[in-house]
Amino acid sequence: MTTVVSHNPAEPSDLVVEAPAAGAFAAAEVVERTRTAQPGWLLGGAAARSAALTAIAGAIEAAADELSALAVREVGKPVTEARAEVARTAAIWRYYAQLPYDPVGEVHEPAAGPGLLLTRRRPHGVAGLITPWNFPYAIPSWKAAPALAAGNAVVLKPAPEATACALRLAELIQQPLPKGVFTVVTGGATEGRAVTSTADVVSFTGSTVTGGAVVRAATWRGIPVQAEMGGLNAAIVLPDADISAAAGQIAAAIAGYAGQKCTATSRVIAVGAALGPLREALSEALRALPVGDPGEPATVCGPLISSAARDRLLRSWESASVLAGGTVSEAPGWYAAPTLVEKVPVGHTLLREEVFGPVAALLPAQDLAHAVRITNSVPYGLVTSVHTADLDTALYGLDQLDTGMIRMNAPSTGVDFHLPFGGAKASSHGPREQGRAALEFYSTGRTYTLAPAKTT
Ligand code: NAD
Numbered sequence: 001m002t003t004v005v006s007h008n009p010a011e012p013s014d015l016v017v018e019a020p021a022a023g024a025f026a027a028a029e030v031v032e033r034t035r036t037a038q039p040g041w042l043l044g045g046a047a048a049r050s051a052a053l054t055a056i057a058g059a060i061e062a063a064a065d066e067l068s069a070l071a072v073r074e075v076g077k078p079v080t081e082a083r084a085e086v087a088r089t090a091a092i093w094r095y096y097a098q099l100p101y102d103p104v105g106e107v108h109e110p111a112a113g114p115g116l117l118l119t120r121r122r123p124h125g126v127a128g129l130i131t132p133w134n135f136p137y138a139i140p141s142w143k144a145a146p147a148l149a150a151g152n153a154v155v156l157k158p159a160p161e162a163t164a165c166a167l168r169l170a171e172l173i174q175q176p177l178p179k180g181v182f183t184v185v186t187g188g189a190t191e192g193r194a195v196t197s198t199a200d201v202v203s204f205t206g207s208t209v210t211g212g213a214v215v216r217a218a219t220w221r222g223i224p225v226q227a228e229m230g231g232l233n234a235a236i237v238l239p240d241a242d243i244s245a246a247a248g249q250i251a252a253a254i255a256g257y258a259g260q261k262c263t264a265t266s267r268v269i270a271v272g273a274a275l276g277p278l279r280e281a282l283s284e285a286l287r288a289l290p291v292g293d294p295g296e297p298a299t300v301c302g303p304l305i306s307s308a309a310r311d312r313l314l315r316s317w318e319s320a321s322v323l324a325g326g327t328v329s330e331a332p333g334w335y336a337a338p339t340l341v342e343k344v345p346v347g348h349t350l351l352r353e354e355v356f357g358p359v360a361a362l363l364p365a366q367d368l369a370h371a372v373r374i375t376n377s378v379p380y381g382l383v384t385s386v387h388t389a390d391l392d393t394a395l396y397g398l399d400q401l402d403t404g405m406i407r408m409n410a411p412s413t414g415v416d417f418h419l420p421f422g423g424a425k426a427s428s429h430g431p432r433e434q435g436r437a438a439l440e441f442y443s444t445g446r447t448y449t450l451a452p453a454k455t456t
Contacts, residue, residue, distance in 0.1 A: 009076035021187035027194035037180035042151035046100035053097035055176035096145035115451035121443035123151035128199025136165035146438035226430035231382035246387035247281035253411035255338035255358035313357035381424030
């Protein structure tokens with residue numbers, strides 16, 4: 001039997017969990033078993049679903065300290081961010097706890113004769129959720145809560161690196177739910193493939209390569225699928241921006257949680273005269289960011305998730321000119337300094353691939369149109385931040401940028417959970433998640449014609 005193990009990224013000798021991987025057959029069996037629990041969950045009614053989701057929010061709040069400490073230990077999330085993630089996770093459950101009461105359809109007049117035409121949304125059955133390690137509570141929750149609210153049962157296949165966080169979260173979710181409505185399958189790619197080939201709807205978050213495989217497999221089966229994948233996000237800074245404020249926000253977006261967020265900034269585009277002051281201010285801001293023990297409340301940039309991630313990062317700035325950082329620490333702990341580089345050759349890794357570490361390339365642009373062309377020149381299109389005091393510039397950016405989310409005078413990271421989340425091109429596939437958009441994804445439309453038995 002294979003096992004999943006996770007190690008503390010700040011103290012790699014600390015084994016956080018070793019659990020058996022389910023294996024392909026057992027994972028498929030779990031999906032089948034979960035399917036038998038779904039009709040009862042749906043028929044239990046909106047009030048029962050709402051009450052259960054509210055109870056989950058309360059349980060998460062009550063366990064907040066323990067959950068944040070576990071995220072610090074297992075995925076190296078700086079404790080201040082870990083606490084914010086747990087608070088946000090509880091808020092997500094509370095938000096979706098209201099939605100079972102929402103209208104699920106419309107009533108129309110028949111084109112001819114008496115009767116009623118109705119539309120009604122119904123759940124799919126079992127939602128298979130495949131999640132990454134970097135938001136070990138929020139991402140499983142922003143998928144599971146709307147799936148459950150709509151009346152689906154859920155099978156969660158978390159990332160191996162976040163197994164302990166997922167198992168603890170699952171205990172809290174399972175408590176108020178009828179038995180078997182929410183289950184977890186531990187493991188990696190094998191179990192992820194098994195869930196993709198047996199669930200009735202699949203929601204994936206992770207890398208673009210894996211997401212492509214999940215989308216192809218689910219589409220082949222003809223089931224609904226959404227995939228939220230990587231980013232290569234730009235921050236555009238105009239000369240009229242408050243350069244010091246922009247530098248502070250961008251530094252945090254580059255190196256917060258060691259850059260391990262799909263919404264992290266990895267390209268900084270300085271327009272015209274913004275280049276000189278921004279180079280200075282951003283280099284300074286990155287050097288000043290507290291790096292180190294994720295258990296310290298002041299820490300912004302903790303360790304990378306693995307030695308492989310650190311090695312990939314170290315290779316990423318080869319042949320560019322380093323302005324700040326540019327070093328990784330030797331053991332223990334997979335740490336790297338927040339890094340800014342410039343003079344990046346055309347076609348360089350940093351301009352093509354998501355590195356998923358605390359590094360960004362500083363790129364000059366002649367004007368806003370040029371900055372937009374640079375932003376749109378990559379295969380990804382998740383989020384862009386635009387820093388300017390000019391509303392015309394902001395409106396131009398809104399129209400021209402090929403990214404799913406655009407943030408003015410705000411960091412690329414930290415988007416709200418009650419609005420649709422997603423990107424363009426290789427960053428996302430399928431309908432948006434989060435907000436009310438999620439309820440649409442986790443249900444399907446039916447049209448009913450109700451004609452009277454007697455017409456006289
Ligand atoms: P990953 O792609 O390695 O793994 C994601 C999940 O897929 C894991 O649970 C993994 O076990 C599973 N998996 C692996 N192979 C599979 C297969 N063939 N079939 C089905 N499942 C399979 O990603 P990761 O390293 O855990 O997470 C980091 C990535 O996630 C980054 O690329 C980041 O940008 C992305 N991410 C995106 C968003 C977003 O909303 N766009 C949010 C967070 C993270």
